[in-house]
Amino acid sequence: MVEVRLRVNGTAREIDVEPQVSLLDALRERLGMTGTKKGCDQGACGACTVLADGERICSCLALAVQYDGREITTIEGVDHPLQAAFTEHDGFQCGYCTPGQICSAIGMLAEHKAGAPSAVTEELDGDGAELTDDEIRERMSGNLCRCGAYNGIVDAVREVAGP
């Protein structure tokens, strides 16, 4: 067992975990925070996306022991205009991927604001690409939605990103 200290949504938490326990399982099974979802458990679907010190990661491929001392934000700690926008624009049907979509979009908007390029950014040495629908789709491609609510998701993200 290894002692791991996390700040989860602003609250200090201490847990003893085996080294093989993922951050996702630590959140869900040890801390009882089931808002973060387990989809593929292999980094392919994005349902488990959380923010670590503000950066989006797949918590299923993260070992909890590697995140000792870090600030973790899960959907339970999110209060963001994206949530209302997803409701407004039908950005989900069953809702299973939504916590990951919201956390991913928050991280993505921060990356874009910091000037990070994407695979569809034409001017790599420019000041930063406008967040077009193509840019949103590329930057959010790590989050799958089996219900196919992608158009609503793009609408919601575009609205919150603003002009």
Place this chain on the structure above:
Amino acid sequence: MRPFAYVSARDVESAVEAVAEHPGARFLGGGTNLVDLMREGVERPRTVVDISRLPLTGIEELPDGGLRIGALVRNSRLAADPLVRSRCPVLAQAVLNGASGQLRNMATVGGNLLQRTRCPYFYDTASRCNKREPGAGCDAMEGFSRSAAVLGTSGECIAAHPSDMCVALAALDAVVEVRSVRGTRRVPFGELHRLPGGTPHIETALDGDELITAVELPPLPLAARSRYRKVRDRASYAFALVSVAAALEVRDGAVADVRLALGGVGAKPWRAHEAEALLRGAPAVEESFRRAADAEFAAAEGRSAPTGMPDSRRAADADGQGARAGNEFKIELGRRTVVAVLRRLADEGSGA
């Protein structure tokens, strides 16, 4: 996942000592490949040495104008770096074309160099795989070969190398710095990955206790005019069927210098030396690009039988070299992608 002993390394010395002391131990960086393989039972280390807190996170300019990239620089940070974006756009583009935003925030440069194939038979522990279990056989040979390589394969293994970043590094003549209890050494990128031959389980020239500490890019003004193009089954978040990293300098209508590397088609990140040799000095026109691409893919094509013949009856079976029925489309797709990237570089310049 099988239980393992966990060691969090404080510094590079203690990391390489810990791995040297525990045979079969593995270094853990971002975890995006190793954790997945451990969960699948493909990797079964008894000890994991966590190197993710080591201070190998810098991107610096070297006195000679080259770049030094720490092994623990995250993929997202590498792709966003202003020096990387302006001096070698092909590298930023290659990284941005790999994985997803979440995974690029986790994955490290060192780990990307050592990521393992995505061949479905390697992942499926119920299948035969010489890479996973030496001598077991290869179910990919007569199986689903869409993702498999067409260049550098052997009768033992036809798995493709999955990395995008490595394709750009192959084109840029990168040098990899590695450290162990025996000291520090530098490995030219072209010598880092091994072809499968009769030992597909041995994938690199590194010993198991050697830690990648940095990647260095020599000064290469040509790299400012470079780009990466990836062709895949989805528009985003999929491994390459074919990818091309290229840098091109045209003077007086002729190719003054060129760097060319291929992904998705090779058993290792594939530097296209043959094509480069044909291109240097040739007129910078489509005909030259096509001839160079043809030459590079000749080894893949020579043995292929007519489409429709079962894989098991194809000449390629004899020694595993060349394309199979399920992936021979990569030959023409690869040629056309090479031509398209060179044409765009000749017409418009770089991706930056």
